Amino acid sequence: EIVLTQSPGTLSLSPGERATLSCRASQSVRNTYLAWYQQKPGQAPRLLIYGASSRATGIPDRFSGSGSGTDFTLTISRLEPEDFAVYYCQQYGSSPSLTFGQGTKVEIK
């Protein structure tokens, strides 16, 4: 099973700042099959990025994903008030064994 480790656990930033979230895999993720999700309290996760860098339908372009192999990054170029949430990465390169990271909370500083 591929273990995904996200860092930092919590990111304290102000609106307008840039957020950089990391997701590191215990082994190489085949074909950059990595997705990112946003989850707000009491809500289901929402798909942001798939294939490491492709934005899902309706996702603003301030969200971008990059990376390959074992290291992946989600960048939010300028934080909007609605972006403060928990973010999860998920790999599907070892499908049908799917795993998620433990999450990074982006909170208002």
Add this chain to the structure above:
Amino acid sequence: QVRLLESGPGLVKPSETLSLTCVVSGDSLTRGYYWGWVRQSPGKGLEWIGSVSQTGGTYYKSSLRSRLTISIDTSRKQFSLKVTSATAADTAVYYCSRHGSVRGDYGINYFDTWGPGTLVIVSS
């Protein structure tokens, strides 16, 4: 626009079977997509449980396989989850979800659509 909605008992006794159903609206279950279940224990992260294809092929998390059954009824536009021998560790919000497509191919991959989730508590 496809919508998913979970339903089932919110309280299950230990050692009994946890049963949930996901009803799909706005889409057919025969277009090739795979459908899955993800759970989230209180205050914790996300855990993939298992998935099912439109033809009934099933894929389970290895550590849970012995207790899981996922089935699909395309005519009723729903799929279901059963977890036998429930324990407190199965207490979680359960989400049903749809897998996406990768370059036009359907499979067990990312989740592009989610239900709102339903909380199941295992307690006597």
